[in-house]
Amino acid sequence: xxxxxxxxxxxxxxxxxxxxxxxxxxxxxxxxxxxxxxxxxxxxxxxxxxxxxxxxxxxxxxxxxxxxxxxxxxxxxxxxxxxxxxxxxxxxxxxxxxxxxxxxxxxxxxxxxxxxxxxxxxxxxxxxxxxxxxxxxxxxxxxxxxxxxxxxxxxxxxxxxxxxxxxxxxxxxxxxxxxxxxxxxxxxxxxxxxxxxxxxxxxxxxxxxxxxxxxxxxx
Amino acid sequence: xxxxxxxxxxxxxxxxxxxxxxxxxxxxxxxxxxxxxxxxxxxxxxxxxxxxxxxxxxxxxxxxxxxxxxxxxxxxxxxxxxxxxxxxxxxxxxxxxxxxxxxxxxxxxxxxxxxxxxxxxxxxxxxxxxxxxxxxxxxxxxxxxxxxxxxxxxxxxxxxxxxxxxxxxxxxxxxxxxxxxxxxxxxxxxxxxxxxxxxxxxxxxxxxxxxxxxxxxxxxxxxxxxxxxxxxxxxxxxxxxxxxxxxxxxxxxxxxxxxxxxxxxxxxxxxxxxxxxxxxxxxxxxxxxxxxxxxxxxxxxxxxxxxxxxxxxxxxxxxxxxxxxxxxxxxxxxxxxxxxxxxxxxxxxxxxxxxxxxxxxxxxxxxxxxxxxxxxxxxxxxxxxxxxxxxxxxxxxxxxxxxxxxxxxxxx
Numbered sequence: 001x002x003x004x005x006x007x008x009x010x011x012x013x014x015x016x017x018x019x020x021x022x023x024x025x026x027x028x029x030x031x032x033x034x035x036x037x038x039x040x041x042x043x044x045x046x047x048x049x050x051x052x053x054x055x056x057x058x059x060x061x062x063x064x065x066x067x068x069x070x071x072x073x074x075x076x077x078x079x080x081x082x083x084x085x086x087x088x089x090x091x092x093x094x095x096x097x098x099x100x101x102x103x104x105x106x107x108x109x110x111x112x113x114x115x116x117x118x119x120x121x122x123x124x125x126x127x128x129x130x131x132x133x134x135x136x137x138x139x140x141x142x143x144x145x146x147x148x149x150x151x152x153x154x155x156x157x158x159x160x161x162x163x164x165x166x167x168x169x170x171x172x173x174x175x176x177x178x179x180x181x182x183x184x185x186x187x188x189x190x191x192x193x194x195x196x197x198x199x200x201x202x203x204x205x206x207x208x209x210x211x212x213x214x215x216x217x218x219x
Numbered sequence: 220x221x222x223x224x225x226x227x228x229x230x231x232x233x234x235x236x237x238x239x240x241x242x243x244x245x246x247x248x249x250x251x252x253x254x255x256x257x258x259x260x261x262x263x264x265x266x267x268x269x270x271x272x273x274x275x276x277x278x279x280x281x282x283x284x285x286x287x288x289x290x291x292x293x294x295x296x297x298x299x300x301x302x303x304x305x306x307x308x309x310x311x312x313x314x315x316x317x318x319x320x321x322x323x324x325x326x327x328x329x330x331x332x333x334x335x336x337x338x339x340x341x342x343x344x345x346x347x348x349x350x351x352x353x354x355x356x357x358x359x360x361x362x363x364x365x366x367x368x369x370x371x372x373x374x375x376x377x378x379x380x381x382x383x384x385x386x387x388x389x390x391x392x393x394x395x396x397x398x399x400x401x402x403x404x405x406x407x408x409x410x411x412x413x414x415x416x417x418x419x420x421x422x423x424x425x426x427x428x429x430x431x432x433x434x435x436x437x438x439x440x441x442x443x444x445x446x447x448x449x450x451x452x453x454x455x456x457x458x459x460x461x462x463x464x465x466x467x468x469x470x471x472x473x474x475x476x477x478x479x480x481x482x483x484x485x486x487x488x489x490x491x492x493x494x495x496x497x498x499x500x501x502x503x504x505x506x507x508x509x510x511x512x513x514x515x516x517x518x519x520x521x522x523x524x525x526x527x528x529x530x531x532x533x534x535x536x537x538x539x540x541x542x543x544x545x546x547x548x549x550x551x552x553x554x555x556x557x558x559x560x561x562x563x564x565x566x567x568x569x570x571x572x573x574x575x576x577x578x579x580x581x582x583x584x585x586x587x588x589x590x591x592x593x594x595x596x597x598x599x600x601x602x603x604x605x606x607x608x609x610x611x612x613x614x615x616x617x618x619x620x621x622x623x624x625x626x627x628x629x630x631x
Contacts, residue, residue, distance in 0.1 A: 008234060008237075008238065010238065010611060010615065012405060012612055012615045012616060012619060013405070013406040014403050014404055014405045014406060015391075015394060015397055015403075015404040015406065017399075019399070020394075037627050116395065116553075120394035120395065122394060122406065123627075125615070125619050125626055125627060125628065125629055126627065126628045126629070127615050127618075127619075127628075127629050127631060128628060128629070128630045128631065129237070129238050129241050129631045130241075130630075130631070131234070131237065149234045150602075151234075
């Protein structure tokens, strides 16, 4: 079996170069033209960024709409968008714009943020580290994941879905590659059972350990 | 004396140090020069004091250069500094010429080291003109703005912008502090040193000694705001909040800050605070000398709740320090306090003395909330606002700048 190489990662954030948005219409205009890296940052990298995990919503657009536009309707609609459920970032962008367009159509007044509360568009460089740790058997997964940094959990379970094979986490991809007659199916099924997007990274780590623990001996 | 990197392992864990050492291996031998305008005093010098030795320990060939200037130069750069933060200041053409001349004089001295450097960090506007002079530079130059320049006095920014836009990149503490510039603008928040006098663990005896010195009652709740006596820190608003709470709970208040004797406005604010406090024996207004780090540390550790009721704020490192002591923070809904204080998780954001009083009373009624939020706050700081994260971002930024400044992914 090819060993699983445990990586770790951190982010280095930077301004995207787009002007900030002061209202819902400007938010829409900027989302329509921003780079995919920007979209990914505000939907997916929020969980790893150096800001507090807002437990209400998992993406920055929903959080901003709630806190600074005071539009709970659009924040709820944006908040339920799961970026990993879309086959591409282009489709995620289209869905996001659809939500905002719908709300703009319903509103008689465009909600504005106060000066100082505008939305800043950012992106990040992902810095990937090889930890030197190798996992050689699926039964070791739970123990190793339990000891991983949140950066490793993010890289292998979330960020991985952006890399080929698209839509698959690294653990599943490794288990499939080394499947040998489907003997890894129980691990793959356990990983697939997690509704991961709405977890914070420490919770996700606990959840991974929980579903993978005790699989030995089961069929 | 500098603290070796290994001393932080017990606080941040081995994975964090492993990342730093891996980055150090990739950058070993890189010639890095930091340039600022003072060797001691002020936040920038404090950062460089710990950062330079650790960068050297990691194998980078790092030096710290300080520009010399005459009193006139520092008057001008103070005006530039204030103008960048929005103050209406008049800087005559002659003033800008003084700024340039002092940079020219310093460049003559620093020329060899600046020309040979792989990376040069120029901190704040004082030495910013060096880039224009260093025509034979080999490395990348990065401008580090430590202040909020989002709403500058336009004439000042108009003069400085053509200088800083020639840099290869810039660094701001928060997106909210930046100005549009034609190069990559990285975001690196500041940090605290958990082993410094202000933040290190203190013994029970050390804490009790401070409590005794200021006559604080250990049996009653204590509210603490640490900050200089400045209008934007709203110390009078804190006294108002205290009075609203005092009607129903036997709280004590400490307002402690640095000296304001040479600052006419600061002195006036201090007088206002003393007047607002009146003869109330449970309000302690402490004017502390600048080196009272352990006293501040002890006051934060004995606090029940930390207050930072600012109406305007930079990043708000006193909030970070309070959170590191495992305390919930009631802070003004401004600046970097927003990045740190999240309602019901690490404390509460408030806009008025009434709001602060309401949240103080809420917390006093929810002792378990005080403990839970304090513990969350400490972990949040451990994860995000300790110097190891700060250093990692500088090292990463160097690696990215030397390889591909706009890369989406960099492998170490």
